[in-house]
Amino acid sequence: MIKTAVVWMLLLTLALPGSVMEAYPVKEQTMTRPAHAVHKSLLSTTRLLTETPESTHSSGQEIDQSELRQLHPFAHDVILIDVGHGGIDGGTSYGEILEKDINLAISRRLFMLLRKEGYHAVLNRDADYALSDDNRWHRSSSRHRRDLSQRKQLSSEIPTKLVVSIHVNWGKNSSKRGGIVLHQSEGRSTLLADTIQEQLNLVYRNNNHIMVGKPYYLLNQTQVPAVIVETGFLSNMEDRKLLTGRNGQMQIAEAIADGIISYLTAL
Structure with missing residues (x-):
């Protein structure tokens, strides 16, 4: 006793x-x-x-x-914002422009927008560091594998409503542009991807379509609805201006936030 x-x-x-x-x-x-x-x-x-x-x-x-x-430290189910790459892993790049920095800038804005609307959201990193450095439990010599498993593990460590992973795309054809949302083979994830894609298409004034992200570890291993948002093509000049400018980053963050809110409202 x-x-x-x-x-x-x-x-x-x-x-x-x-x-x-x-x-x-x-x-x-x-x-x-x-x-x-x-x-x-x-x-x-x-x-x-x-x-x-x-x-x-x-x-x-x-x-x-x-x-x-x-x-519980998290008394509410949270929207987990997965900030792609970080630290030694810069992601895709164009000259001195690194994906990891764009991901963090957009994710911070998304975080602020969701909080402003009263939604419970968390970032899995708020500075430039690799999540693999925090992983002391996965016995793997692969830094990349430890990074991915750390991102997935967080969604099971805390009560999570959904996961939105923020990334930047790259294409061999520089004419490719716009945001593309990847989703799980699951209805709620598909709906979430649809609502975000619709808002991103308004920003880019195009008609891109969502895609099933079959080979992606985060989507395959995460048990709650999850999507990967490729926010634009760094290889495209027009997209690059949006991705690297404050106004463009805010437009993209607002589109993702509006999509998330639309999804949660529809449930």
């Missing part, structure tokens, strides 16, 4: 508002920093709480699971 009480005191201490309030957004909250990413200490708390047995007895009473849910 003493051990049980000590464990629950520890969980309550970890879940105090002062340590986790920034883990999920409140609509009226004023932003003081550009974005918040998920930090290692927060994931440790998440893992500890989610691994608590469904039925724990203390003083002869069973713990209400709804109360346990409120102790």
